[in-house]
Amino acid sequence: MRINTGEARILDAAKECCERWGMEKVTVDDIAAAAGVSRATLYRLFPGGKDVLFDALHARERAEFFDTLTAEIDGTDDFEDLVVRLVVAATRALRDDSHLATMLASEPGSVLSELTLDGLPQILRVANDYLGPILKPFLDPEHAEPLIDLLVRVTISYFLSPSDHVDLGDTESARAFLRPGLAVMSPVDGRPNQPNP
């Protein structure tokens, strides 16, 4: 069995090619060559070609993003702390993502679409998959979902276009910004600020 399964190799290659040429200019042959794989193999692993491949790449990057995000906030047991740290960590991760920065600089269109139009629903779905369980001790799902939804949108918006009034990459600034909203919402959910046992 191989250490790096074919899919991962190809996705890595696709990412490299994107940084080098931009999504618009990359061809399937470029990716196959960069992955050291024949076109036939690529089409076998990603039937449907470039679209499927890029969907898979985006899916993997979303998963990686939330993997590291959830790892970073592990062990937080206060509701407000948890939300604040999530938003701050997400904002910092977005800012530190050099691949994202490169893409955003060279072809804003496709990145913006991925963050705000076509891609947002899937981001929200993944966010719910990852963050829902984490918020479970504090909120029941029917309240967690709209909160996650809002946090994702707010985080993305302030990342794409920073505000003079708040810096979501700064813990205290983010806390001051988020507290009012969390305070209004907290009484509604009917659970204590500390997690249920």
Place this chain on the structure above:
Amino acid sequence: MRINTGEARILDAAKECCERWGMEKVTVDDIAAAAGVSRATLYRLFPGGKDVLFDALHARERAEFFDTLTAEIDGTDDFEDLVVRLVVAATRALRDDSHLATMLASEPGSVLSELTLDGLPQILRVANDYLGPILKPFLDPEHAEPLIDLLVRVTISYFLSPSDHVDLGDTESARAFLRPGLAVMSPVDGRPNQPNP
């Protein structure tokens, strides 16, 4: 009359496009769009299309390079100083050229070809055009040409692949490196080390 003549606008656009997509991936339409010019105009100014256009771009960059180079060594009246400063300034200019660095990183092939294969003869020709007159007071043309030829090749080689033994971007290191060769050559030319009046 326009401030920026069409040619320059288009060459600037081509340069931008190259940095963004790499020479292989750029199309004539990309360049025309980036220049804010119709394809018809582009073909009128550069009959022959992409090849002619890129030749013109390379020619312009060579000229610009030697323009700034000769400006930087202006006023030197000692032969050894002159050669040393030329080599050092050229090396530093190459190292500081961010466009060159970008291209070299993203598509080494075409850049190397431009510096060592197809492009070298033209570099040598331009170098002779610019540096010949400058060396005139010290060397007659039949001795100047082979010297320029060698200096260009050496500078390029040490730029592309730096040596542990000498740093041609450092004045003293370059001087120590060049002096023996210049000393051997000087008696041959039959002219004094100070320029003729």
Place this chain on the structure above:
DNA sequence: GACGGTGAGACGTTTTCCGTCTTATTGTCT
């Protein structure tokens, strides 16, 4: 109003890319 320069875009051709398929090779398992 004539005129040169330009943008928009139609056109036929050439090149590239796509997605599928076949064949030969390689490495693995039995």
Place this chain on the structure above:
DNA sequence: AGACAATAAGACGGAAAACGTCTCACCGTC
């Protein structure tokens, strides 16, 4: 050894993109 799965290499036809040329309408200048 032989069967088998996975793969590389590349042929193939159709689709899409890029090329280079051309026409025509427009606009500013003379």
